[in-house]
Amino acid sequence: MEASILTNVLLPLAxxxxxxxxxxxxxxxxxxxxxxxxxxxxxxxxxxxVLLPGVAFLIAKFFGLxxxxxxxxxxxxxxxxxxxxxxxxHLAKGDVALNITLTATNSLLCLISLPLILNLSLEYxxxxxxxxxxxVKKVIEVGVIIIxxxxxxxxxxxxxxxxxxxxxxxxKGFSVLVLVGVIVAAIVQEWTRLPGYFATVGLACLLxxxxxxxxxxxxxxxxRLPKRxxxxxxxxxxxxxxxxxxxxxxxxxxxxxxxxxxxxYSLIMFVTAAIFxxxxxxxxxxAAREPTSAA
Numbered sequence: 001m002e003a004s005i006l007t008n009v010l011l012p013l014a015x016x017x018x019x020x021x022x023x024x025x026x027x028x029x030x031x032x033x034x035x036x037x038x039x040x041x042x043x044x045x046x047x048x049x050v051l052l053p054g055v056a057f058l059i060a061k062f063f064g065l066x067x068x069x070x071x072x073x074x075x076x077x078x079x080x081x082x083x084x085x086x087x088x089x090h091l092a093k094g095d096v097a098l099n100i101t102l103t104a105t106n107s108l109l110c111l112i113s114l115p116l117i118l119n120l121s122l123e124y125x126x127x128x129x130x131x132x133x134x135x136v137k138k139v140i141e142v143g144v145i146i147i148x149x150x151x152x153x154x155x156x157x158x159x160x161x162x163x164x165x166x167x168x169x170x171x172k173g174f175s176v177l178v179l180v181g182v183i184v185a186a187i188v189q190e191w192t193r194l195p196g197y198f199a200t201v202g203l204a205c206l207l208x209x210x211x212x213x214x215x216x217x218x219x220x221x222x223x224r225l226p227k228r229x230x231x232x233x234x235x236x237x238x239x240x241x242x243x244x245x246x247x248x249x250x251x252x253x254x255x256x257x258x259x260x261x262x263x264x265y266s267l268i269m270f271v272t273a274a275i276f277x278x279x280x281x282x283x284x285x286x287a288a289r290e291p292t293s294a295a
Contacts, residue, residue, distance in 0.1 A: 016149045018082075018243050019107075021171040023153020024164050025086065026104055037098060037229075043220055044102045044233045049113050052077045052237065055211055060125075063204045067125040072249060072261035073204060074121035078114045079245040079262075080106035081236040084270075088239060092277035094231030102236045107150065118248070198264055205264045206272075213238035213276050231280055239273055242266035 056077035060070035081103050089099045157164035216237030220230035242262045249259035 019149035020153045023150035024168045026154050040229045053117050059204050068257040069201045070125045071121045072258040076245045076262050078117035079240045080110045082239045082241040085235040085239040088273045089232045089235040092231050095228040098232040
C-alpha cells in the first residue's frame, strides 16, 4: 500500500494519543505491582501471550481464512490489551489496578512477543520472505510509538499531577474518537472489498472475542482467584489495542487487508465487552460468591 496521510500521520498520531492516555493513568509504582500480585499477573500475561495466539491460529485454520486475514487475526492476538479495558473493568467492578499493571507490563513485553508471533504467522500463512521489514526495525518502530508517549504521560503525572488528572478524561475521550476515526479511515480505504472481508473474517473475530472473554474470566476463577481479578483479566484479554494492530498492519507491513481483522474486532469488542460487564454484575446468590484468597 502506498504511503498516505493515514499511514504516515494519522495512525502514528492516533496510537501516540492512545498511549499518552495510558501513561497519564500510570505511575512507576504500577510496575512494582507485578511482585505484589504475581499469580493474577502471570495468569493474565500467560493467557495473553501464550494461549490467545494459539486460539487465533486454530480459528484461522478452522475458518480457512485467506493468508492476509489469518495474519491479521494473529497480529490482533499478539497485540496487548487496550486502554479502554480499564474503563470496562471499572464499570464491571473489576480490579482496575490489575488492569493497569497488565496493560503496562504487556505493552512492554509485546515489543518482543509481537514481532516474534507476527513473523512466525507471516512465514506460515504467506510463505518465507513475505514479511518486511526485518524484526529489529519492527521492534524499534513499534517500541518508539508505544514507549515514548507512555513515558511522557507517566512523567506528566509524576511532575504535574493536577494537570495530568485534568487531562486524563479528555485524553481518554479523545483516544476513543481517534480510534473511531482510524477505523472509519481504514473502512473507507478498503470500502470496495470490505463486504467480502467482513463476510469472511467477521464471524472468526466474534468467536475469537467471545473465547477470549470467556477464557479470561473462567480460568482465573478455576484457580481460585477473586472475581474482581477474573473480571479484570477477562477485560484485558478481550479488549485489544486495535489501534496498535492497525498501525502495524498499515504502517509497518503496508497491507490494508491485514488490518481488516483489527477493524472488525474493534467494532465487535465494545459491544461484547458491554454485554459481558452487564452479565458479571447480575447477582447470582451464594453460588456467585467470589474466593477471598489473595493473589
